[in-house]
Amino acid sequence: MMRTRPLKVALLGCGVVGSEVARIMTTHADDLAARVGAPVELAGVAVRRPDKVREGIDPALITTDATALVKRGDLDIVVEVIGGIEPARTLITTAFEHGASVVSANKALLAQDGAALHAAAEEHGKDLYYEAAVAGAIPLIRPLRESLAGDKVNRVLGIVNGTTNFILDKMDSTGAGYQEALDEATALGYAEADPTADVEGFDAAAKAAILAGIAFHTRVRLDDVHREGMTEVTAADFASAREMGCTIKLLAICERAEDGASVTARVHPAMIPLSHPLASVRGAYNAVFVESDASGQLMFYGPGAGGSPTASAVLGDLVAVGRNRLGGTTGPGESAYAALPVSPMGEVVTRYHISLDVADKPGVLAQVATVFAEHGVSIDTVRQQGKDGEASLVVVTHRASDAALGGTVEALRKLDTVRGVASIMRVEGE
Incomplete structure (x- = not known):
């Protein structure tokens, strides 16, 4: 039977992703209620620009006081899609303190302070879910955290940034230089006006830290990830790669040492054989290749960014957290029991x-x-x-x-x- 009292959800941020979350919550309200077991009500939306028109959102829900919103005390779930370190970190911990579980898409914060956030969630008996923080719509966090919990993951190798994959794919397929390919990515909306976070590997490094931590049951922070950008990749590099039967991708690579005593995490351009499944990942798509003892080789593929794909991952977490809330339980938290050292790049x-x-x-x-x-x-x-x-x-x-x-x-x-x-x-x- 469905519970009549709705689960109250606050949304922090209403940009590209947040607006899609709000839209789906409204247009799919009946389906979400059936899947969760109770109606899901948007109880407030914190924004920086309150005068902006936001179709489909009741203006009475809009506030610029995010702190007051998360302190209300009647919220069940807070969805954080504002990004960055602060005020997101303080808002999330405040939400836990005032009784709400949290769904986040904040890869930078989780890579830097994931352990502290998990500890805060556990202290207050709340959930912290973040499927949308890595690879957009692609189900990846939950398979690693739950489906493969009984297996031993040895390697995670992936393309986790759509902007860089689009640029490198364009260089490979057309012979364009880096700047020419970047200009096209910018014109099409794949690259930001300042593409540094993408092309210098910061975005991928944050995702690598999250993936390595989950895969190896070890705390891996952003500072542990070796990072190299792709701005120096040239048309000549692609010509050499083709002569070797390879192409070039910006890869996030997380590995367990052969003796199992340590792990590494790194992001850098690399040549991969055309026969490898990742070589065929084109355009702005993402794909992650997982190798484990029992299941062997698995590949996860799909759109890794954008409003609708990322919102899909957020809503998936919202349903899972909502079900936990109704059942009086919480889902899996941080698993860092292995505490393996992170080896240097050398x-x-x-x-x-x-x-x-x-x-x-x-x-x-x-x-x-x-x-x-x-x-x-x-x-x-x-x-x-x-x-x-x-x-x-x-x-x-x-x-x-x-x-x-x-x-x-x-x-x-x-x-x-x-x-x-x-x-x-x-x-x-x-």
Whole structure:
């Protein structure tokens, strides 16, 4: 039987995502009530610009006093979609203190202070759900947190930023340069006016921290994630990738060490074989590849951003939290029992693609090969092209540690015959 008293929901933020949450709550009210087991009522909406017209939302619900809204004491669920660290952090903890559970899409806050937020939720016996914080509409947090709770996840490898995937896909498919592809992404609305958070990997790094923490039952903060942007990727890098049967993606990679004693989390551009499922992810789509002991390889794919897809994830959490509320229970909280150390980037082992500008004369290849050997980095293949006293030397290595590769590159730059290191790209997914 359906409970007649509605669950009261406050919405913090009414931008692209928040307005879609409000719209779906209104247009799908009967379905949501049937799924939750009680009517779901929008009880208040906190915004910064109260004079803006918001279709479908009763103006009487609009307030600029978010703190007073979350302190009301009669709220069941607070939905936070304002983003950033403050005031979101204080508003969420205040909501817990005044009896509400929280649904959030705030990846930056969760990556930085997830442990403290989980502790606050547990202290007050409330839920903290955040499916929408990673990969938009793609169900990913709940499968990792619940469906795979009995399995051992060893690796999470994914494209978790649609803007960067659109840019790299455009560079690959059309031969466009980085700036040209970025301009198109901006014109189409995929990139913000200031795209730094996306193209420099900050957005993906926050998501990697969240994914690693859940997958490995270990607290992983944003500062633990090695981050490199994609602004230096060139058309020449894509040409080299194609010659290897690869493409280039900005990847979030979370791995458990082979001995199981530590984990790593990193974000950077990488070459992946065209045969890998992630290579076929086009445009602004996201996809995450999960490898675990019992279930093997799983792939989650779909739209990773945008108002409607993100709102879909928010509403999914709202239904789950609402059901918990009616049942007098809470869902899974933080699982950090493993407490594995997060290893530095220097201990990561992978393959590398290095492009060198060298003098076109005898003995150069031997000098370069000697440097690799002295640093314990084994060469897989070498390709050399020369013209008018200059040459391009492309070296692909076997698996080596990032520290060993860094020492190799530093030594190469000191050779008189090496005019410059044109690019360094990791090779993943093999």
